[in-house]
Amino acid sequence: MKVVRSASPWKTEKLLSLPALLALSLLSFCILGYHPDAEDGGIYAAAIQQRVHPWLFPHDHAFVAAHVGNGVFAWTVSSLAALIHLSVTSCLALLQLAAIAATLWASSEVAKVCFRQGSARFGAVLVMAFSLSLPVAGTALYLTDPYCTARSISLPLLLFALEHLLRRRVFASALLLAAAFVLHPVMALWGALLLCSVWALQRRHPMRTFASYSGAALLICLMVYLLSPVDQGALRVLAATRSYWFLGQWEWYEVLGALAPPVLLLWILSRHEKTRGAGAEERLLIHAHAATTLLCLLIALLFARSSAAHLFIARMQPLRALHLLYAVFLIVAGGWIGDFLHETMNSRKREFVAWATLASCIATPLFVAQLEIYPASQHLEFSRRPRTNGWARAFVWCREHTAQGDLFALDAHYITVEGEDAQNFRSIALRSSLPDYSKDGGVASVSPSLAADWLVGMAAQTGLNRMGDANRLARLAPLHVDWMVLPKASATSFPCDYQNDVAKVCRVPRPTP
Template sequence: MASWTAPVENAILTLERPAVSARDAVATVTLLSPVALLIHGYHPYADDAAIYVAGIKKMVHPGMYGSDSVFITTHTKLSVFAHLFAGVVRYLHLPLEPLLFAAYMASLFVFLLACYTLSTRLFQSSLGRWGATLAACTCMTMPVAGTALSLMDPYLTARSFSTPFSVFALVAVIDRSWKRTVLWLALTAAMHPLMAIYAGAFLLTFHWIDTGRLRTLAGACLAAFVASGAIFVLTLHASYPDGYREAALSRSYFFLSQWQWFEISGLVLPLVLMGFALRLASKPIRDLCLACIVVGGVTVAICTCFVHTNGSLLLARVQLLRNYQMIYLAGLLMLGGYLAYVAGERNRWSMAVLFTGLAVLMFAVQMRTYPASRHVEWPGAHPQNRWKQAFLWIRTNTPKDAFFAIDPDYTASSDEDTQGFRAIAERGVLADHLKDGGVAAIFPALAPQWKAQRELESGIDHWTDAERIARLRPAGVTWVLLAANTPTGLHCPYRNSRAQVCELK
């Protein structure tokens, strides 16, 4: 037993640590940032990025998108992210695509710097610090159980900055520098208010453990559980706008009962591993593990008891399991540092093999996630994705006030890669299932409009032209984007192997 615990005891650092060269840290993460880019790729208009980019464009050009812009502005107005980028584009006259790429590279740098900085509070050995940082570099797009979150995304969103800011806040709490803690939490809140709340709860938990205030912590955990139960009871029979329950239930990541077994194991296994580490670790790793166990345990308990598909949906909306992002990130750094120390002490080449293998694995995962798009979608480069090619043609060749209808499940196509229509085409479109449905699931007031538009265009590829005109023209639709194999007699000035753009007249 002693021989097994020795690497842990030697690798872990107490708060009495040697000074770290800022120049070395900056040099390290500067070199690793492009490595992270090449491993994980870059897709500026995919998934959540499509909402944020469309929000930026809407602020720069207020007349863009028309009546469906509510699905963009409702989401982006809560963060300074879109406002900041829109201001830079508007007043400095910088092109958006290169700006987004530069900001994405900056976010990688800040993320890796934050992880390196935290690792200096956890590990005394350079192997441990390098291991933690390399783990963050190679595994940053790792999914967080079944929450629909990753540690970092291969595109730019508000979370690209709120995540590293939260890590810097944790470093400040470890250092007991409260001014820095408030500053970093404020920056996190400016970027992503919801993630700042969860980060604040985690930091407060860590602080109470660090200072030995376990009774206060126990009382706070009990209060959180009781308050959640009260919310559940008081809102159990609450009425919701038409379509809201449908929108909420379509988000499987809201409800543990809809998770797969391996997603559930992603909640339990990290806490079990940290439980084993508790007996071996010294400060602050022991405190960090205990904070993860407490936050994770309370969150799972609340979601198990009070977040159900047939119950109150208020707690589902706030997505309490997002707490696990910090748990996963802390666990990744601790595990990476420990494995690097153990491997590196025996053979430095084994450390290289370990992280090269992780990099290859994550590269393969990203290639499989975005199979029809270039791995790195460089600014200004011609797209490989056929859907994106169609969207770009629409941007260049259709009237700015054109309003589109598409099958609401178009993003589910295996070769669409969740590329966002609004962000790329810069045209209005009826609501889709994936992203607009996600917005409606968080903002109930949008649910009736989302449901009506989704039902209006559902099955569009299987209608006759007469049905398309009769159903869609009264809703203001002037163009349709159909699958390439859809029979139609409409005037379709653009067609490729995946899609055709047709004027509705």
């Protein structure tokens, strides 16, 4: 039986108004940080720059374009930048802020379906706003990245699709899912697992329908697995570098991170059912969340194994379904927290202190973690601000003082060098480079035709920072490399035209005939 509660001392409906939501989005943006050229952000930024300036990256065009070739994100951003007469970097920053606002708005709409109390909806939005940098189990993903990619926009689209499906607006939900698929096919594909679970549990015979849907999903995966080509050579070498593809290679705490959210939701739901009851949509969403978690883990265990002959499903990364599931977990958990504060706080001052304490407890460790991930870079990096990262300054020098057709080499693991902060060479320097171990390995995993070229480039650059000049020349000259970027401490007799406190840019001599 529902308990009738007194009105909350806070006007939470006003706290969910558009101006308040925009202000909270800006605060979330500042807590999350912004590093447009780091990690995957640099891959997307380089691809968009290439679309705007087709003459860029003549030597590595395929690596630059491949990662975004299956979606319309690069085309959308480049077209938008031209339409509103902004640079690509400014457009990406505005899109990142808009994507955060859309994520919070979508979270509010999902919470509105599940919870009647305004305080519960506010709690859901607040928890989501301050948890955007939360890592998603062992998937190598964050809930929202500190840079703009197709994932930044696919998440709110999937949440809006979920909200419409909970309201039984199937056609609108399908349209939003299709839009997410056009932007990011992989995230939409696995996000659809949750949407299909919700739809199945809404039927007249929910368990029978869900069992049929799960069986069909597993049968499709089996057919795709058997019909996909056997992976050999460079593809297997590449797969060995991606431990996050394979659930069997996750650490125990990563597996716990995948299982804990549905277990917690089911446990708290069982307690609430005995005390105040739960809404039908709230109960439905939690059951769908638990069922989808088990389904995606089962798909990964059966069809995404490192020892398997066929790695196609592993490359599609079914464990990315946890991304949307984490977002739903935060929405429901935040709603319960807001509901709890509504029940227990009986004065305006006490509730304000409770909300402020909650926000601080969530935001502070995640904010500190972001500072530690990018210790040598500004927390908010914008194109008009001077670079503080020494590696990024070296990359800027390459852009301003070398020819567009020049080819660069960096150590295969350069983004993990201390102080480099995963800054992407191509997106900052706008110059071609040999493929690296991490980011270009991810690109090759999406486009297997690049695996052989990735292996050649990675082998040529492995240990580049430590080897002698004779070995460097023997490896780089056959690939027609013009320049190499090294740590300042690396010994070389090659002429270095630029040097700062951490990095230097040196010419690769042409071998004498």
